[in-house]
Amino acid sequence: MTVTDPSVSPLAALVLAAGKGTRMKSRLPKVLHRLAGVPLLGHVLSACEALGVSRTLVVVGHGADEVRAFLPGGVEAILQAEQRGTAHAVMQAIPALDGFEGDLLILSGDVPLLSAETLQALLSRHRGAGAALSVLGFQPEDPARYGRLVRDEQGRLARIVEYADASETERAIREVNAGVYVARWSALREALGHLDADNAQGEYYLPDAIAWLVGRGDGVEVVVTSDAIEVAGVNSRVELAELERAYRHRIARRWLEAGVTFEDPSTTVIGPEVEIGPDTVLEMGVRLLGRTRVGDGCVIGAHSELVDTVVGDRVQIQQSVLHQVTVEAGTTVGPFAHLRNRAHIGERCRIGNFVEVKGSTFGHGAKASHLSYVGDASVGARANIGAGTITCNYDGMHKHRTTIGEGAFIGSNSTLVAPLEVGAHAYTAAGSTVTEDVPEGALALGRARQVLKPGWASRRKEISRT
Numbered sequence: 001m002t003v004t005d006p007s008v009s010p011l012a013a014l015v016l017a018a019g020k021g022t023r024m025k026s027r028l029p030k031v032l033h034r035l036a037g038v039p040l041l042g043h044v045l046s047a048c049e050a051l052g053v054s055r056t057l058v059v060v061g062h063g064a065d066e067v068r069a070f071l072p073g074g075v076e077a078i079l080q081a082e083q084r085g086t087a088h089a090v091m092q093a094i095p096a097l098d099g100f101e102g103d104l105l106i107l108s109g110d111v112p113l114l115s116a117e118t119l120q121a122l123l124s125r126h127r128g129a130g131a132a133l134s135v136l137g138f139q140p141e142d143p144a145r146y147g148r149l150v151r152d153e154q155g156r157l158a159r160i161v162e163y164a165d166a167s168e169t170e171r172a173i174r175e176v177n178a179g180v181y182v183a184r185w186s187a188l189r190e191a192l193g194h195l196d197a198d199n200a201q202g203e204y205y206l207p208d209a210i211a212w213l214v215g216r217g218d219g220v221e222v223v224v225t226s227d228a229i230e231v232a233g234v235n236s237r238v239e240l241a242e243l244e245r246a247y248r249h250r251i252a253r254r255w256l257e258a259g260v261t262f263e264d265p266s267t268t269v270i271g272p273e274v275e276i277g278p279d280t281v282l283e284m285g286v287r288l289l290g291r292t293r294v295g296d297g298c299v300i301g302a303h304s305e306l307v308d309t310v311v312g313d314r315v316q317i318q319q320s321v322l323h324q325v326t327v328e329a330g331t332t333v334g335p336f337a338h339l340r341n342r343a344h345i346g347e348r349c350r351i352g353n354f355v356e357v358k359g360s361t362f363g364h365g366a367k368a369s370h371l372s373y374v375g376d377a378s379v380g381a382r383a384n385i386g387a388g389t390i391t392c393n394y395d396g397m398h399k400h401r402t403t404i405g406e407g408a409f410i411g412s413n414s415t416l417v418a419p420l421e422v423g424a425h426a427y428t429a430a431g432s433t434v435t436e437d438v439p440e441g442a443l444a445l446g447r448a449r450q451v452l453k454p455g456w457a458s459r460r461k462e463i464s465r466t
C-alpha cells in the first residue's frame with residue numbers, strides 16, 4: 001500500500017460526546033463534569049489542538065444544548081438524537097465530512113488525560129504503515145469491561161470483541177481497546193455501510209469496522225500504550241475522583257521537577273494551561289486554573305485561588321481570590337483579598353486584608369491595606385487608600401470611574417462618589433463623603449461637623465433609673 005504523506009493528508013478529529021453518563025447520577029452531561037477545573041471534554045479538545053488537527057467535530061446527544069454552549073469557536077457540533085453505539089455516532093458525521101479526504105482521529109469526550117504525544121505516536125504508526133485504520137490499546141489491571149484485541153497467528157489485529165459478546169477464551173486476553181482510533185476516512189466510511197447491530201447490546205460497534213477492513217485485506221495497526229491512566233475513561237464520580245488524584249500527582253511531579261515547591265501536592269489543583277516559574281512556593285489548598293501564569297520566586301498562600309491571572313516575580317499572595325487579574329513584581333496581596341474583572345496591580349503595591357479591587361489599576365507602590373472596595377478606579381503611583389474607603393461606582397444604572405492621582409492620600413472611611421477625580425498629592429479627610437473633584441495638593445473635607453453635648457450621657461442614665 002502507498003504510505004500516506006503527512007504533509008498532504010489532512011487530519012480531522014471526531015469527539016464522541018453524546019452519552020448520558022447514567023452512572024454519574026447527574027443532570028449535567030458527563031463530558032461537562034470537571035477535572036482540574038476543566039470539563040472533561042475541554043481536556044480532549046486541548047489535546048486535539050496540540051496535535052494540530054485541521055478540523056474538530058463533536059458528536060452531541062444528551063444535554064446537547066449545554067455541550068454546544070461549551071464548545072469553542074470553530075468546533076462543529078453534530079447531533080446524535082438516538083444513541084445506538086460508537087459506529088452509529090460516527091455515521092452521524094458522514095454528511096458533515098462529505099468531500100473530506102484524509103485521516104479521521106476518533107476520540108471519546110470522557111477520556112481527559114490522553115496526551116497529544118500518545119496521539120502523535122498513533123498517527124505516526126498509522127501513516128507510516130499506510131494503514132486503513134489504527135487503534136490504541138492498553139493492558140489494565142482489571143480488563144473486565146473493555147473490548148478485547150484479538151490477534152491472528154502472525155500477531156496482527158484481526159478484530160475487537162466487546163466484553164458482553166466475548167467467549168471465555170477471549171475474555172482471558174489482557175490487551176484491550178482504549179476506544180481511540182485513527183482511520184483513512186474513505187476506508188472507514190465504506191466500512192460503516194456494511195455494519196449491523198447483531199450483538200448483545202443491539203448497537204452499531206465501531207470496532208466491527210476492523211473485522212470488515214481486515215476481511216477485505218486492508219491494513220490495520222495497533223499501538224499499545226503502557227499508561228493505563230492516560231486512556232482511562234470516566235463513567236462515575238468515583239472514577240472522576242480517581243482520575244483527579246492521578247492528574248494532581250502527575251501535574252505536581254511535572255512542576256516539582258521544574259523547580260516549584262508544593263507544600264501538599266494532594267490538595268493543590270493546577271490546571272493544564274497554567275505556567276509556574278522556578279522557586280515559587282505553593283502552600284496547601286492552592287488552586288491555579290485557566291491560563292494563569294505565575295512568575296519566579298513567588299509564594300502563593302494556603303487556599304488561594306487564581307484564575308486566568310498573570311503574576312510577576314516575587315509576588316506574595318495570602319489566602320486570596322484573583323480572577324482575570326495582572327499583578328506585577330514585588331507586590332503583596334491579602335490575606336483575604338478579592339481581585340477581579342481585569343484589575344491591574346503595579347509593582348511593589350500592597351493590597352491588604354479584606355480589600356476588593358474590581359476593574360481598577362494601581363500604579364507602582366500604591367497601597368490599599370485594609371477593608372476597602374476599589375471599583376472602576378485608576379489609582380496613581382504611591383497613592384495610599386485608608387481603611388474602610390469605598391468608591392461608589394454604580395448609580396443603579398451606569399458604572400462611573402474614579403481617578404486618584406499620584407501620591408494622593410485617601411483618609412480612612414472616605415466615600416468617593418464617582419465620577420470623581422482626586423488630584424496628585426491631594427488629601428481627603430477621614431470619614432469624608434467626597435462628591436466633587438479635589439484639585440492637586442488640596443484637602444477635601446466632606447463630613448458633618450462634630451457637635452458636643454456636655455452631660456448628655458449622665459442625664460440619660462439618671463432618666464433611665466427613674
